[in-house]
Amino acid sequence: MGTAPDYLDPQLAYTTQAVEAHWISYTGLLTYRHEEGEPGTQLIPGLADALPRISDDGKTYEFTLRRGLRYSDGTAVRASDYPYSIERMIRIPWGGRSFVTNYVVGAADFDAGRARSVSGITADDATGRITIRLREAYGAFSNVLAFPALAFVPRGTAIRNLSNDPPPGVGAYILTDVVPNRSFTLRKNPEFASFRIPDIPTGNLDTIRVNIVSNTNSEAQQVLNNQADIFDSGDTLPPALLPQIESQARDRFARKPVPSTFYFFLNTTKPPFNNEKARIAVNMAMDRDALSRIASGFLETDCFFIPRGIVGHPTSECPYGDRPDLAGAQRMLRDAGLEGAPVTVWGQERSPRKEYIDYYTDLLNKIGFRATERIIADTVYFPTIGNARTDPQTGFADWLQDFPNPSDFYLLMDGRSIQPTNNQNFSKVNDPFIQRELRRLNAVPATELDSVADEWAALDEYTARRAYVAVYGAEAVPKFFSNKLNFDSVFHPLYFNDWSTLSLR
Amino acid sequence: MAIDPATPDTGTGAIRTASGDSVVAAEPGGGAPAAGIGPYRLARRRLRRNKVALAFGALFAIIVILCFCAPLYADHIAHTGPNDNHVTEKVTVGGKEKDVVSVSGLPIGPTWQGRFLLGADQNGRDLAVRLLYGGRNSLEVGFIATFITMILATIVGLAAGYYRGVVDGVLARILDLIWAYPVVLLGIALGTSLALGGLSIGPIEVSGNSLFVPAVIIGVVYIPYVAKPIRGQVLGLREKEFVDAARVQGASSLRIMAREILPNVASTLIVFLPLMIANAILLEAALSYLGAGIQPPNPSWGTMISDGIRLIPSAIHLTFVPGAMLVLAVLGINVFGDGVRDALDPRARVKIKEKETDKVSDDPVEFAVEH
Numbered sequence: 001m002g003t004a005p006d007y008l009d010p011q012l013a014y015t016t017q018a019v020e021a022h023w024i025s026y027t028g029l030l031t032y033r034h035e036e037g038e039p040g041t042q043l044i045p046g047l048a049d050a051l052p053r054i055s056d057d058g059k060t061y062e063f064t065l066r067r068g069l070r071y072s073d074g075t076a077v078r079a080s081d082y083p084y085s086i087e088r089m090i091r092i093p094w095g096g097r098s099f100v101t102n103y104v105v106g107a108a109d110f111d112a113g114r115a116r117s118v119s120g121i122t123a124d125d126a127t128g129r130i131t132i133r134l135r136e137a138y139g140a141f142s143n144v145l146a147f148p149a150l151a152f153v154p155r156g157t158a159i160r161n162l163s164n165d166p167p168p169g170v171g172a173y174i175l176t177d178v179v180p181n182r183s184f185t186l187r188k189n190p191e192f193a194s195f196r197i198p199d200i201p202t203g204n205l206d207t208i209r210v211n212i213v214s215n216t217n218s219e220a221q222q223v224l225n226n227q228a229d230i231f232d233s234g235d236t237l238p239p240a241l242l243p244q245i246e247s248q249a250r251d252r253f254a255r256k257p258v259p260s261t262f263y264f265f266l267n268t269t270k271p272p273f274n275n276e277k278a279r280i281a282v283n284m285a286m287d288r289d290a291l292s293r294i295a296s297g298f299l300e301t302d303c304f305f306i307p308r309g310i311v312g313h314p315t316s317e318c319p320y321g322d323r324p325d326l327a328g329a330q331r332m333l334r335d336a337g338l339e340g341a342p343v344t345v346w347g348q349e350r351s352p353r354k355e356y357i358d359y360y361t362d363l364l365n366k367i368g369f370r371a372t373e374r375i376i377a378d379t380v381y382f383p384t385i386g387n388a389r390t391d392p393q394t395g396f397a398d399w400l401q402d403f404p405n406p407s408d409f410y411l412l413m414d415g416r417s418i419q420p421t422n423n424q425n426f427s428k429v430n431d432p433f434i435q436r437e438l439r440r441l442n443a444v445p446a447t448e449l450d451s452v453a454d455e456w457a458a459l460d461e462y463t464a465r466r467a468y469v470a471v472y473g474a475e476a477v478p479k480f481f482s483n484k485l486n487f488d489s490v491f492h493p494l495y496f497n498d499w500s501t502l503s504l505r
Numbered sequence: 506m507a508i509d510p511a512t513p514d515t516g517t518g519a520i521r522t523a524s525g526d527s528v529v530a531a532e533p534g535g536g537a538p539a540a541g542i543g544p545y546r547l548a549r550r551r552l553r554r555n556k557v558a559l560a561f562g563a564l565f566a567i568i569v570i571l572c573f574c575a576p577l578y579a580d581h582i583a584h585t586g587p588n589d590n591h592v593t594e595k596v597t598v599g600g601k602e603k604d605v606v607s608v609s610g611l612p613i614g615p616t617w618q619g620r621f622l623l624g625a626d627q628n629g630r631d632l633a634v635r636l637l638y639g640g641r642n643s644l645e646v647g648f649i650a651t652f653i654t655m656i657l658a659t660i661v662g663l664a665a666g667y668y669r670g671v672v673d674g675v676l677a678r679i680l681d682l683i684w685a686y687p688v689v690l691l692g693i694a695l696g697t698s699l700a701l702g703g704l705s706i707g708p709i710e711v712s713g714n715s716l717f718v719p720a721v722i723i724g725v726v727y728i729p730y731v732a733k734p735i736r737g738q739v740l741g742l743r744e745k746e747f748v749d750a751a752r753v754q755g756a757s758s759l760r761i762m763a764r765e766i767l768p769n770v771a772s773t774l775i776v777f778l779p780l781m782i783a784n785a786i787l788l789e790a791a792l793s794y795l796g797a798g799i800q801p802p803n804p805s806w807g808t809m810i811s812d813g814i815r816l817i818p819s820a821i822h823l824t825f826v827p828g829a830m831l832v833l834a835v836l837g838i839n840v841f842g843d844g845v846r847d848a849l850d851p852r853a854r855v856k857i858k859e860k861e862t863d864k865v866s867d868d869p870v871e872f873a874v875e876h
Contacts, residue, residue: 239815355812357801
């Protein structure tokens with residue numbers, strides 16, 4: 001691993017490096033199917049015996065805890081551990097706690113110190129019943145419940161950062177032997193198989209030792225030379241090593257797209273992109289293959305905002321064609337009288353994002369705009385472009401899912417998301433049709449997403465036709481193993497390499 | 506007519522009139538003056554004898570000419586601009602069609618033909634075109650920065666040294682303030698902030714991605730390195746008899762500085778000039794490498810090295826070519842600058858030798874610029 005996990009305490013961790021270990025060590029009421037692609041985004045019961053029973057108004061979720069569960073230290077799992085786990089997560093506090101505090105009754109008061117417990121979560125140890133009440137219907141709430149940060153920990157677990165000695169959990173593996181910023185180990189939990197939880201693998205390898213190395217170059221070299229077994233998919237594979245890897249390790253290397261959207265935002269409230277023709281011209285001229293090459297192939301091209309692997313991704317053709325049409329775009333801009341319009345393109349310093357912007361700026365100039373670049377440091381990029389005082393015309397943007405639900409992506413197209421600071425709706429889209437559809441579709445529970453897949457797809461096709469953004473694809477990450485491991489293990493769309501499905505050759 | 510006793514300080518061996526209209530020269534080493542030969546003419550003679558300095562000067566001149574001919578090369582040979590992307594295009598090399606950038610993102614290497622002579626970068630841009638345009642940008646920044654440094658440092662050095670007192674105190678403290686801050690760090694701080702908001706001084710508006718931004722930054726951060734020695738020289742010169750004579754004749758302070766003192770520090774400025782150009786080019790490259798100099802997509806040698814770093818093992822030409830040009834340009838101007846110094850101040854070399862043999866020298870003029 002070239003990047004250390006942010007925390008190894010499951011109720012603090014947020015980064016990919018952390019959750020790929022926590023996913024198989026800390027199970028919540030719900031979890032995801034251990035499969036590749038869209039099936040991997042399907043919610044399944046974890047420690048709950050079934051998917052939630054959701055009230056008609058979508059505000060009450062009821063679960064029943066499986067019987068006979070034990071934590072990795074042997075303690076019995078009780079239903080009352082769950083409210084405690086949620087309260088610990090809020091109090092500790094987890095970075096994504098607003099997914100809970102914004103919706104669960106009493107959670108905001110608990111977070112603000114105005115209540116001693118979260119009144120909206122009740123549990124009965126005798127029956128194993130757990131009830132969660134929401135202030136308003138929130139269709140993606142089942143996805144929220146599947147975060148490893150909302151997994152069970154024993155009641156009484158200290159409310160402080162336990163990254164150096166992670167608390168007991170229920171999962172196929174036990175997180176242990178933590179040397180901060182150096183290494184940690186996952187040991188197979190011998191008890192887990194006896195719980196017989198359907199669709200959750202019990203693990204093949206006895207021990208998985210994770211070493212954190214100083215740079216990804218040496219990490220890749222070690223895997224290439226079979227001195228280490230897995231190149232962490234959360235790390236960037238050094239492009240300079242790609243030719244060597246592709247020639248020497250072709251059978252143990254693959255690019256795996258992850259549900260994400262990479263796009264150039266087009267500010268619909270400001271010239272020239274308040275003119276639909278200007279936005280369409282950009283979409284027509286964009287050569288997505290060029291951007292994929294700039295990304296060393298780690299970009300799966302696409303033109304729709306909901307990425308592949310997420311329910312609602314349209315199957316139709318791109319509204320402005322798959323091949324770039326520069327001449328058509330130039331004509332359209334001329335017709336709109338926008339030739340020579342000044343455009344400032346905002347971008348980040350890190351590679352290949354800077355190179356994307358170099359390409360995009362050149363493209364805008366070729367279409368007929370008068371484009372200049374403004375590249376700023378990665379750390380201040382999103383706060384800067386999300387500030388109303390900056391009010392950028394166009395630039396780089398991306399979205400990596402919080403959870404596999406189209407509503408998570410459409411937060412960025414929601415007119416209510418436009419804010420003076422930390423704005424995420426960079427194109428400032430406030431379309432009545434989108435707003436109306438979002439009100440309806442966002443209320444559909446995540447467990448019933450398939451029933452509205454076509455409606456999400458229709459909405460996304462509409463967004464593509466209006467050219468509110470210029471989408472060019474989804475990020476791909478490397479799956480790269482040593483030749484000691486079988487290469488057929490599951491590559492999960494959320495948690496990348498599923499360590500519980502690894503096996504030796 | 507007054508004999509200029511400051512001659513040993515300036516090291517030119519020149520004896521000049523108070524009016525500065527004519528000069529006679531003394532041969533170095535205390536020999537008899539060569540009647541009718543000016544110090545600069547003498548320096549030119551000495552420089553002509555220094556073949557190594559001339560060769561490196563010529564090298565630098567060739568690089569400058571090549572870089573300033575970049576548009577001709579781009580239009581008539583490469584047929585592409587410095588920022589034109591050709592990612593998905595193909596080029597015929599030796600009868601075979603090759604991707605400018607491969608599907609896995611590897612750019613083509615040198616083709617040794619008109620298009621992509623030195624290869625392409627990751628965005629499929631012609632490296633040779635970017636190299637020449639980058640050189641032009643780097644040199645322009647170097648020249649403008651040096652111009653700014655020399656002008657401002659001369660004004661500040663003259664004013665501080667001549668007026669002394671409060672003026673000297675204030676200016677010297679400002680110079681100390683700039684001096685105390687590491688050059689690169691100061692450049693990054695100014696570069697980063699100005700790249701975002703541009704520069705606005707009264708009616709003058711400079712956009713963040715203009716070449717003037719790094720030029721002004723570099724020009725300003727190097728002022729103390731020139732102004733301080735000038736101030737030191739002026740402090741000595743202002744006490745000389747020829748300055749007193751001018752003062753007695755009723756010359757104003759400005760006139761004395763311009764007509765009496767400035768000509769006496771001119772040789773110092775000439776010696777500083779190539780060294781400052783070299784330093785400005787290097788600092789520009791460093792700042793651009795760190796993202797605080799020339800703003801993308803405009804090329805400079807520094808940004809080209811930075812862009813190519815991550816592909817070093819598979820496409821070393823991306824860093825080697827701009828790196829080599831940078832080294833050659835700086836080496837050329839530096840060695841030429843040393844030759845100019847030797848020509849204008851042949852005793853400086855003697856004094857260095859004296860230093861090496863532990864002999865105490867009187868007052869050698871130091872031209873080294875420290876970082």
